[in-house]
Amino acid sequence: MEQGADIARARKPTLKDVANMAGVSPMTASRVIGDKGGVSAEMTRKVHAAAKKLGYARNEAARLMRPGQRSGLLGVIVTNIDNPYYAQVLLGVEAAAKDAGRQIITGFSHNDPRLEAELVRDLSARQIEGLIVVPARADAPHLAAAAKAGMPIALASRSINHGRVDTVLVDDIGAVRTEVGKLLDEGRHPIAFLGGEPTITTAARRYAGFVQAHTDAGVEVDQRYVRQMPSEPAAVVRVTRELLAMDEPPAAFFTANNRFSINVLRVLLDPHARWTPHSTAPRLVGFDTFELADLVPYPLTLIEHDAQALGRLAAELTLRRINSAERTPPITMTMPSVGVVHGLQPNSS
Amino acid sequence: MEQGADIARARKPTLKDVANMAGVSPMTASRVIGDKGGVSAEMTRKVHAAAKKLGYARNEAARLMRPGQRSGLLGVIVTNIDNPYYAQVLLGVEAAAKDAGRQIITGFSHNDPRLEAELVRDLSARQIEGLIVVPARADAPHLAAAAKAGMPIALASRSINHGRVDTVLVDDIGAVRTEVGKLLDEGRHPIAFLGGEPTITTAARRYAGFVQAHTDAGVEVDQRYVRQMPSEPAAVVRVTRELLAMDEPPAAFFTANNRFSINVLRVLLDPHARWTPHSTAPRLVGFDTFELADLVPYPLTLIEHDAQALGRLAAELTLRRINSAERTPPITMTMPSVGVVHGLQPNSS
DNA sequence: CACCGGCTTGGTAACGATACCATGTACGAC
DNA sequence: GTCGTACATGGTATCGTTACCAAGCCGGTG
Structure with a gap:
């Protein structure tokens, strides 16, 4: 059964092998394989048969060498x-x-x-x-x-x-400005910001929208509630706990992407942190959606796009x-x- | 400012261009670029300088043509x-x-x-x-x-x-057998099966585990509760509703992957379907994990792997x-x- | 001083596919 | 019957790179 198999790996068949088997020149075989036309039906058939029999696949690396060829x-x-x-x-x-x-x-x-x-x-x-x-x-x-x-x-x-x-x-800036603006209009303040470091442009832009919303509302951004950091889960959880433990805990969280949102949610949903009067539970507004956002037992607003x-x-x-x-x-x-x-x-x- | 830019796209520099600029043969340049050794420090420096100046990147397609070269x-x-x-x-x-x-x-x-x-x-x-x-x-x-x-x-x-x-x-079969077995031991019956078509081997194997658990418990699999179908969300939701509307609704659901689990969950959590005595809510056991499984307000068991x-x-x-x-x-x-x-x-x- | 050996460098050919040009063939038109 | 034309086929060169071999240079040794 296994004896027929070569020990060494089989060399891949080349266009020349196909041409030889079909009894035509490599050029003709190339035309058939490349579907360039100008080849008789007879030859086309023979070349296709040979290619199939040998399991030929064109060597893209070689084709690519010729000038003007696209790699795809x-x-x-x-x-x-x-x-x-x-x-x-x-x-x-x-x-x-x-x-x-x-x-x-x-x-x-x-x-x-x-x-x-x-x-x-x-x-x-x-x-x-x-x-x-x-x-x-x-x-x-x-x-x-x-x-x-x-x-x-x-x-x-x-x-x-x-x-x-x-x-x-x-549209980071505009959407964040609008949604954070709504929170401020409701009188939610201070609002915590959790997002990536400003070297990441989305993080920077979302922070800009956050600041603009505050400017619109005539409220100062309180830097004690701003955290620009990598979205490493354990760190996000820790920071969220710290913010909630402050003398004046944030009335809302803005999270600049779904990694932050999810881990802030984990803390907000932690049964140990129970918000006796429902209204005192911090609101959560986050950027980007995530799967199952609709099933999470916590009210949240997500700024979504396709x-x-x-x-x-x-x-x-x-x-x-x-x-x-x-x-x-x-x-x-x-x-x-x-x-x-x-x-x-x-x-x- | 813009006038210096070519209208046509610039031709990529070749190894020969690098060699010319460095005043060496292509062969020497090749040795330097390929880090093959056997080139004087002086030449090495010159070639690297030229390569950097021209923004040279080796043409992998050409390298690949030589016999015995790996594409990486x-x-x-x-x-x-x-x-x-x-x-x-x-x-x-x-x-x-x-x-x-x-x-x-x-x-x-x-x-x-x-x-x-x-x-x-x-x-x-x-x-x-x-x-x-x-x-x-x-x-x-x-x-x-x-x-x-x-x-x-x-x-x-x-x-x-x-x-x-x-x-x-x-380990599809064994794990499903164990977990579905636990349901049957608790007296949960009938159990609905929602999974992919058996042409997909994982779906077939998970169904096999489902059947084995029944065999173990000496219970017949009731085919009216078995649905082998694509995991298209709307269809899964519809099928789940149908199953719940049966005269004898399933006492538990087994879902053969996370797509099924999520959409079954959507129905089970639908506020219109409220399980007055908590114990009558169907149990859910699903294969594969999904993000936020820990935050879903419904008890479920997931068969997980890395x-x-x-x-x-x-x-x-x-x-x-x-x-x-x-x-x-x-x-x-x-x-x-x-x-x-x-x-x-x-x-x- | 001749020779050897090691080290560096360069020339040449080849990988596989295809563009270009040349050749061959068949058939229709005058 | 001859010529022209359209179409089918093949030969050759080439793309960028590197393996192989040859050659040059150096210093050291007998």
């Missing part, structure tokens, strides 16, 4: 898909890539600019046609340089400070550049986001 | 990352790939065997060194063929019927084959899974 690869760099948000973005990119007959090659930067720069190099070496990136930091010279060198790039969700690059953002559409849009910007010969000035688009009320009322039976 | 690419095919479960698997694969100095190239089969077969061809054409697949169906001749042709492959989570391929499974570890293990099996010259018989590994009690008690205050 789109590079994607996201920070981490631990957060389902980025999985959605990735899904949108993939859908757009597929529509354009492209394959995606994915890297995860884990929010590390060094890793991100390495990935850009590596993907570039693999002859990707374009790149979609969720940049780790606002300061990203490697991305600016790649764009300048002619690589079609689009940034998704976050932007960078220097460099002329297509970018798809979310992450998949965002990914798709970014990919389409990249593809637009791939398909056009000239360099056009970079575009920045902003996707709408909207506050959605979620959560079951606790103990309301 | 690992192909990954998952069904969809809409389900965070597969994002975890992907993350595990990526971690293992990174440890081995490999990049991953990802495709989504959307559970369509035809798409999956296309992806295998396409990835193979890109000279991937190996492949990690969550197969869409148990019947997958394209995967068996690829393995037979010498492609290092590992299957993750699901298996295929024919073909000799390394596989990492989860999806990231599973992905990593599958990748390591593929890498093992990549690194060994001979063909060894395929391995099947089974990861443990364990029932975990979750969920807040409703209205328990």
